[in-house]
Amino acid sequence: MLVNQEKCIGCGICIPYCPAQAISITGRKAAIDQAECLECGNCLRRDVVPCPTGAFYEKEGIYEEPRGIRRFFSDPTTTHAVTQVPGRGTEEVKTNDVTGRVCRGEIGVAVEMGRPCMGTDMAEFEKMTMALAKIGVVFEEANPLTQLLADKSTGVIDPKYKNEKLVSAIIEFTAPIDQMPLIMATVTEVAKSLNTVFSLDLIGCFEEDGSLPVLPMLEAIGLKPRVNSKVNLGMGRPYRIIRQ
């Protein structure tokens, strides 16, 4: 984003709204640090940031690569061309009863890099994707981050994106349930070397009797889910829960 210096009156009302702290007052006008700006669009929304003069505007070519990935991943009002899902998102458990992305006997894993609050650059993603590729993880095709990999078998990010930063993005994959301990050990080991944070998600399917096989497995490796979760009620059609 950019600030029209003619319009800006330097009131500073916009400053606390920026999740990246990229806005400052310089010479009595607001200025945006372009290296830190994640193009989330917060400052541009006049129904969010009450800029009295509407001084914010989009830079020309903001949707073009490589910087365009900041916009697509950080602003949920945009729609990704491959996934047809807004922003950084994927449909994961939200439509899992219809897509069958994760079926019985499998787990779905999401590593949400940069979330919460800290954001992340591509070097941090690569630490995680390379470690996961080494243990044979196959990254989800219908995920926008997978589209940024130059080599899906090694987890190497396309070099043209190396200088980009995002509010957050999700490394996502499905695996057989018996691989869960190895995957969790890998992810938690990489966590020790990161310069950012991530939120960790695990999807599992319920059995006919209502049990959740992944729960005792998590307990066995010392991981306890938080009390609140996201449950797919199975109301979607056509219904899929068994891998064909």
Next chain:
Amino acid sequence: MTHTLHRRGSEESLKNDYVLLVTAAAGINHQGSKAKLQRVLEVVWEMGPANIGSQHLGTVLQGYSLEEIKNSLNEVPRVRCSFASREKMHAVIKRLKELDLGMSVTVQGPTADILEMCREFGIQPHSVNLSLDIWGKKDELPPEEILEFVTMCGHGLISQHLVKKVIEDVKKGKKTPKEAAVLIGQPCVCGIYNPERAEELLKKYLPQ
């Protein structure tokens, strides 16, 4: 993915924090789903949501009406809203089961309570997305009292600096908890932020 997961806070505070997601699956059942999702919006509205919105437009907290939100749905539509009580969520699930629209319904909230409601209505849940917490450089995160607000927007649009400023305003008596709760929630463009929960959380900052 999962922008409604990882909401932080005490068990007591999370007890009345529900998010409803009704979603058409792109490329599978999205064709012709817009009218169904508009119907869901009408039904949900009658139940008294704490927040409701559309990421293509914005939320009621930003001043948009139900009609505007309904009209903003695109060809791969999705309904997002939050509820501040178990009773309301219970009523919504009951109604959605009756409607049987064939769209995916996902509920974020206390796992045990959601599964209990499923049993009551004879619903067999399909799958669950579990939160396994935050990892990495956690010592650089803001304190939990800030995280419980910012994690109500999983897209990361609620800035920790806005929350800190607004809490100071409440402490100084410049804003009521209700005004502050709305202000914090306006950057969340899809409607999953729960202003009623936020208002309760902000009451502890009122000047004595």
